Amino acid sequence: MSGGGALEKNSELKSQNRRRVFGEFFRSTVASSGSSGLSRRKQSASASTPPPAPTRIVYRERVPPSHPDLPFWQRNWFIALLFVMAIGFFSLALFLFLGLDLHQGSPSSASAASSEGVEITYGTVLKLMHEKTKFRLHSHDVPYGSGSGQQSVTGYPNVDDANSYWIVRPELGTSAKQGDPIKSGTIIRFQHMGTRKWLHSHLHASPISGNLEVSCFGDDSNSDTGDYWKLVIEGSGKTWKQGQRIRLQHVDTGGYLHSHNKKYSRTAGGQQEVCGVREKRADNVWLAAEGVYLPVMETK
Numbered sequence: 001m002s003g004g005g006a007l008e009k010n011s012e013l014k015s016q017n018r019r020r021v022f023g024e025f026f027r028s029t030v031a032s033s034g035s036s037g038l039s040r041r042k043q044s045a046s047a048s049t050p051p052p053a054p055t056r057i058v059y060r061e062r063v064p065p066s067h068p069d070l071p072f073w074q075r076n077w078f079i080a081l082l083f084v085m086a087i088g089f090f091s092l093a094l095f096l097f098l099g100l101d102l103h104q105g106s107p108s109s110a111s112a113a114s115s116e117g118v119e120i121t122y123g124t125v126l127k128l129m130h131e132k133t134k135f136r137l138h139s140h141d142v143p144y145g146s147g148s149g150q151q152s153v154t155g156y157p158n159v160d161d162a163n164s165y166w167i168v169r170p171e172l173g174t175s176a177k178q179g180d181p182i183k184s185g186t187i188i189r190f191q192h193m194g195t196r197k198w199l200h201s202h203l204h205a206s207p208i209s210g211n212l213e214v215s216c217f218g219d220d221s222n223s224d225t226g227d228y229w230k231l232v233i234e235g236s237g238k239t240w241k242q243g244q245r246i247r248l249q250h251v252d253t254g255g256y257l258h259s260h261n262k263k264y265s266r267t268a269g270g271q272q273e274v275c276g277v278r279e280k281r282a283d284n285v286w287l288a289a290e291g292v293y294l295p296v297m298e299t300k
Contacts, residue, residue: 117241117242117243118241118242118293119181119239119240119241119293119295119296120168120181120182120239120240120241120242120288120293121168121178121179121180121181121182121293121294121295121296121297122168122169122170122176122177122178122179122180122182122188122294123167123168123178123179123294124167124168124291124292124293124294125165125166125167125168125193125291125292126165126166126168126242126288126289126290126291126292126293127159127164127165127166127288127289127290127291128166128190128286128287128288128289129286129287129288129289130155130259130283130285130286131245131282131285131286131287132259132282132283132285133155133259133260133261133272134157135155135156135157135259135271135272136155136156136158136159136161136164136289137153137155137156137164137166137199137257137259137274137286138153138154138155138156138161138163138164138271139151139152139153139154139163139192139194139195139197139199139216140152140163140194140195141194141195144207144213144215145207146205146207147204147205147206147207147213147215148202148204148213148215148217150200150215150216150217151195151197151215151216151217152215152216153199153214153215153216153274154264154271154272154273154274155259155271155272155273155274156271157270157271159289159290162193162194163192163194165192165193165194165291166190166191166192166193166199167190167191167193168182168188168189168190169188169189169190169191170187170188170189171187171188171189171228172223177297178294178297179294179295179296179297180296180297181239181240181296182231182239182240183231183238183239183240184231184232184233184237184238184239184240185230185231185232186230186231187228187229187230187231187251188228188229188230188231189223189227189228189229190227190229192216195216196219196220197216197217197218197219198216198217198218198223198227199214199216199227199229200214200215200216200217200218200226200227201213201214201215201226201250201252201253201255201276202215202226202252202253203253206273206274206275206276207264207273208262208264208273208275209260209262209273209275211255211258211275211276211277212250212253212255212275212276212277212278213275213276214257214274214275214276225251225252226252228250228251228252229248229249229250229251229257230248230249230250230251231246231248232246232247232248232249233245233246234246234247234285240288241288242287242288242289242293243287243288244287244288245285245286245287246285246286246287246288247280247284247285247286248284248286250276253276253278254278255275255276255277255278256276256277256278256279256280256281256284257274257276257284257286258274258275258276258277258281258283258284259272259273259274259275259283259284260272260273260283
């Protein structure tokens with residue numbers, strides 16, 4: 001072999017060795033890049049995009065449409081209700097003021113009696129309770145269908161009845177005034193608070209038993225001796241107090257205010273007869289029960 005051929009063969013061998021070394025270097029570089037996790041691919045959109053914000057739910061209150069065509073009291077019913085209640089309370093206060101007839105004298109205070117022993121004075125508003133049956137002396141604007149035809153008087157079973165209140169008044173022509181105590185044997189009158197008529201009696205026959213009829217008659221400016229009742233205190237008491245057993249004797253007829261368990265069946269169903277009898281009996285004892293008791297006026 002000549003020297004030129006040997007040189008060509010050596011250069012070819014060197015070229016092959018360089019290609020082999022370069023190839024092994026390339027493969028080792030790619031392998032090391034793969035093992036280190038390097039990658040030239042773009043990250044997915046899910047990896048780069050932040051998570052969406054939580055959904056917000058907004059509740060909107062629906063405002064009802066106004067109705068300008070409705071009346072004022074329907075659009076402002078609460079104000080109207082307060083106005084009606086205010087009128088009602090004012091009317092009640094005015095009624096009580098007029099009923100107590102405070103123009104006759106104004107005591108420093110009025111107290112509702114809640115225990116026995118409270119003094120009863122002129123101007124006191126009270127209920128009279130029949131001792132034996134516990135019914136209250138009662139009247140209302142209903143006339144008798146027989147006898148005098150005047151306003152009827154009965155015994156009423158319920159305690160909470162507005163038509164069972166009576167105002168204690170002195171007889172006509174005396175100097176007694178509101179707040180004065182009432183002694184046994186004194187002539188007094190009872191004015192029905194609701195109708196302003198007077199507890200009255202006469203010789204007409206009562207509807208059920210045929211005894212002396214007891215009625216209501218007259219008004220604020222019309223009263224006579226038929227309205228006079230003598231206070232008779234049972235026992236040793238000298239002045240009338242709540243809880244004392246009393247009798248009321250009618251001056252003109254001599255009959256005692258009386259009641260019993262005989263009841264009406266029609267117009268005044270469940271209410272019992274009130275009448276007058278001339279004898280003292282267990283059925284004509286009464287007691288002062290619920291009411292507004294005025295204190296004794298101090299004399300100067």
